[in-house]
Amino acid sequence: MxxxxxxxxxxxxxxxxxxxxxxxxxxxxxxxxxxxxxxxxxxxxxxxxxxxxxxxxxxxxxxxxxxxxxxxxxxxxxxxxxNFFKKIEVEEIKSLLIAAGVHPIVYSFINDKEYYRYIRKDITEGAVKYLNTRQGDIRDNPAETEKELYDGNIFYFTCIDKEEQLKLLYEKLKDNYYCVFHKDIYTHEHWLEIMPKTxxxxxxxxxxxxxxxxxxxxxxxxxxxxxxxxxxxxxxxxxxxxxxxxxxxxxxxxxxxxxxxxxxxxxxxxxxxx
Incomplete structure (x- = not known):
C-alpha cells in the first residue's frame, strides 16, 4: 500500500x-x-x-x-x-473589504513571479509588525494604488485587524470562499485568511x-x-x-x-x- x-x-x-x-x-x-x-x-x-x-x-x-x-x-x-481566484470573485471580495474598512495583504502571481502587495499607509499596526518580520523577502512589493493592489492572478488574501471587523467579514464570505478566522498563536493578532472555495x-x-x-x-x-x-x-x-x-x-x-x-x-x- x-x-x-x-x-x-x-x-x-x-x-x-x-x-x-x-x-x-x-x-x-x-x-x-x-x-x-x-x-x-x-x-x-x-x-x-x-x-x-x-x-x-x-x-x-x-x-x-x-x-x-x-x-x-x-x-x-x-x-x-x-488555485487562483476568478476576476469576478476578486471584485466581490474587494467590495466587501472596502465596505468593512479592512485593508488586506494580497498574494498574487504577476508575470509568473509571486508577490505580496499592500498599501502601507492603510494597513493596521498588526499588519505592519507582521510585514516587518518579513524584511528582505523578495516577494515584498508594496502597491501605490488600489488598482496595483489587485493586479495579477490572486490566490490569497490576509487581513490582520480587529476581531469584530474580521468576524463580520468572515460571516459574509465563508459560504462562497474558504476562510480561516483565527488568533495567531505567536502574536495573538486576529487574522482572516481568504482563499478560493476549492x-x-x-x-x-x-x-x-x-x-x-x-x-x-x-x-x-x-x-x-x-x-x-x-x-x-x-x-x-x-x-x-x-x-x-x-x-x-x-x-x-x-x-x-x-x-x-x-x-x-x-x-x-x-x-x-x-
Missing part, C-alpha cells in the same frame, strides 16, 4: 521556537531518502517562510503551502498545482494523493483548522499539545511538538514495517 504522510507545521512538526529540531529534520530526511517514505507538510505559510522554518529538510518533497492554494516541489521549487489542506492532500498515485493517507496536526484534514484522511494523529476538538476525532494522541512527536511516530512506524 502506497502511503502519503502529511503533517501540519506550526504547533505540530515545528517546535515552540518555530523551527525543526535536529532530530526531526534528520529523521524525516533519512526516512524519505533511505526508506522511501512519501512525506509532505501542509501549512498556511508561504513556501519561502516554510522553507526558512524547515531549513535543512532537503529531501525531495512536494509541499502544500498557503493552506492548500499552492503545491510546490521542495528541491526544484516548481509549482505542481495552483482550497483547503484536505483538498490539496486529495490532489497530491492522486498526483502521486497513493492509496492511503496519514496526517498529523494540532489545531482546529486541521479538523477538515483529519476528517478526510485514513489515519490521523494529534500531538499532545493539540486542541481538545482535534483530539476527539484523532486516531491517536502522540508526543507534543516539543518532544518530536511526529518524527518519533514515523520512525517507529517505518521500523515496524521493516
Amino acid at each position: 502506497k502511503t502519503l504522510y502529511v503533517s501540519d507545521l506550526d504547533g505540530t512538526l515545528l517546535n515552540s521556537d518555530e523551527v525543526l529540531s535536529s532530530y526531526t529534520r534528520k529523521t524525516i530526511n533519512e526516512l524519505v531518502e533511505e526508506k522511501g517514505m512519501i512525506f509532505s507538510y501542509a501549512t498556511a505559510r508561504s513556501f519561502i517562510t516554510a522553507s526558512k522554518a524547515t531549513k535543512g529538510l532537503d529531501a525531495k518533497l512536494p509541499l502544500i503551502v498557503y493552506n492548500g492554494s499552492i503545491i510546490v516541489e521542495n528541491e526544484t521549487k516548481k509549482i505542481l498545482m495552483s 482550497v483547503s489542506k484536505a483538498n490539496a492532500i486529495k490532489q497530491l494523493k492522486e498526483y502521486l498515485g497513493c492509496d492511503y493517507v496519514v496526517a498529523f496536526g494540532d489545531a482546529k483548522n486541521d479538523i477538515e484534514m483529519f476528517e478526510y484522511v485514513d489515519e490521523c494523529y494529534a500531538v499532545s499539545n493539540a486542541t481538545s476538538e482535534l483530539k476527539k476525532i484523532a486516531t491517536g494522541i502522540i508526543d507534543s511538538n516539543n518532544e518530536d512527536g511526529v518524527a518519533k511516530w514515523l520512525y517507529q512506524r517505518f521500523h515496524k514495517l521493516k
